[in-house]
Amino acid sequence: MQNIGNTIAEKFGKGRTVFSVEFFPPKTEEGARQILRTANRLKKVRPDFVSITYGAGGSSRERTLEYGELLGEIFGFEVMPHLACYGHSKSEIASILERFDSAGFRNVMALRGDKPKDGSVSAHPDGFAHADELVGFVREKFPHFGIGCAGYPEKHPEAPDMRADIANLKRKVDAGADFVTTQLFFDNSHYFRFVEMCRGAGIDKPIVAGLLPALSLKQLANFKAMCSTDVPRALSERLEAAGESPDAQAAAGLEWAQEQIDELLEAKVPGIHLYILNRAESALKLSEKFGGRGER
Numbered sequence: 001m002q003n004i005g006n007t008i009a010e011k012f013g014k015g016r017t018v019f020s021v022e023f024f025p026p027k028t029e030e031g032a033r034q035i036l037r038t039a040n041r042l043k044k045v046r047p048d049f050v051s052i053t054y055g056a057g058g059s060s061r062e063r064t065l066e067y068g069e070l071l072g073e074i075f076g077f078e079v080m081p082h083l084a085c086y087g088h089s090k091s092e093i094a095s096i097l098e099r100f101d102s103a104g105f106r107n108v109m110a111l112r113g114d115k116p117k118d119g120s121v122s123a124h125p126d127g128f129a130h131a132d133e134l135v136g137f138v139r140e141k142f143p144h145f146g147i148g149c150a151g152y153p154e155k156h157p158e159a160p161d162m163r164a165d166i167a168n169l170k171r172k173v174d175a176g177a178d179f180v181t182t183q184l185f186f187d188n189s190h191y192f193r194f195v196e197m198c199r200g201a202g203i204d205k206p207i208v209a210g211l212l213p214a215l216s217l218k219q220l221a222n223f224k225a226m227c228s229t230d231v232p233r234a235l236s237e238r239l240e241a242a243g244e245s246p247d248a249q250a251a252a253g254l255e256w257a258q259e260q261i262d263e264l265l266e267a268k269v270p271g272i273h274l275y276i277l278n279r280a281e282s283a284l285k286l287s288e289k290f291g292g293r294g295e296r
């Protein structure tokens, strides 16, 4: 059972940057061992909350719940499960939210979800087309829940332009989202510009910076291809200079993330969310940046 009564929204605005990490539910036995090892190592870092992703079309529904509960019960984290509505009917969504509720979760990251490229999941005729509808549904049916939603400093790939995408984000906030977590970015200037545009559009909720410490040149190339993420030349050069060694490339990626965090903390951003891919090393190292803040 989670800490009843706490919503993540209450953590913002207390004069320090909220620190969180993201897990994904494992599919294999080795993956299961890894998430538990990582959670155990991160216990001492005490992130303000952790989130756990949700597979498109409900493919990880049970595992999201199972591992979300484990992270809360065994390791004492405050856990925010994700929920991606694409492919689900409204009644399925209501029953998933009921299960989140009775498991004691008090926050949900409300998403549309990616449409699988193989067409294995399609939109449900009695479901939601976009995340703002899910946000509104949660706000109405589970008013005690804190709600996060996704934002895109470099624009969502399907949006025609930044203005349209920010108008969509505004709909999510107006429907009841308490905070926004961004897609990963490697150049802070995208985040700062995005926040400025959001404020200009009347979005006044905390905008949490989503960061991923790059592991390799190959991974960077994938992000560039899949999410159109801008990979600064200086970042690629640092990883190239690290040579073939995976450890040296990961160390260069970590160093870059450390510098991003320094600048974001200096700018007093409301929160930093690390996409850790169920690995402990980067979070342990980067959490030092949050050491001594508040009660941690």
Ligand SMILES: Cc1cc2nc3c(=O)[nH]c(=O)nc-3n(C[C@H](O)[C@H](O)[C@H](O)COP(=O)(O)OP(=O)(O)OC[C@H]3O[C@@H](n4cnc5c(N)ncnc54)[C@H](O)[C@@H]3O)c2cc1C
Pocket (backbone or CB within 6 Å): 052, 053, 054, 055, 056, 082, 083, 084, 109, 110, 111, 112, 113, 114, 115, 129, 130, 131, 132, 149, 150, 151, 156, 157, 158, 159, 160, 164, 165, 168, 172, 181, 182, 183, 184, 210
């Ligand atoms: C922090 C974070 C966590 C994530 N976690 C997960 C996860 O756990 N599981 C998962 O499957 N995916 C996850 N994703 C990926 C996410 O599901 C995809 O990016 C997905 O393609 C969009 O989801 P969304 O909630 O932003 O959708 P939406 O807000 O619905 O936006 C999707 C697209 O539709 C457009 N749009 C929205 N409303 C309208 C409208 N009324 N008319 C026309 N266009 C509109 C938007 O501009 C955008 O281009 C995550 C992303 C982020 C940033």
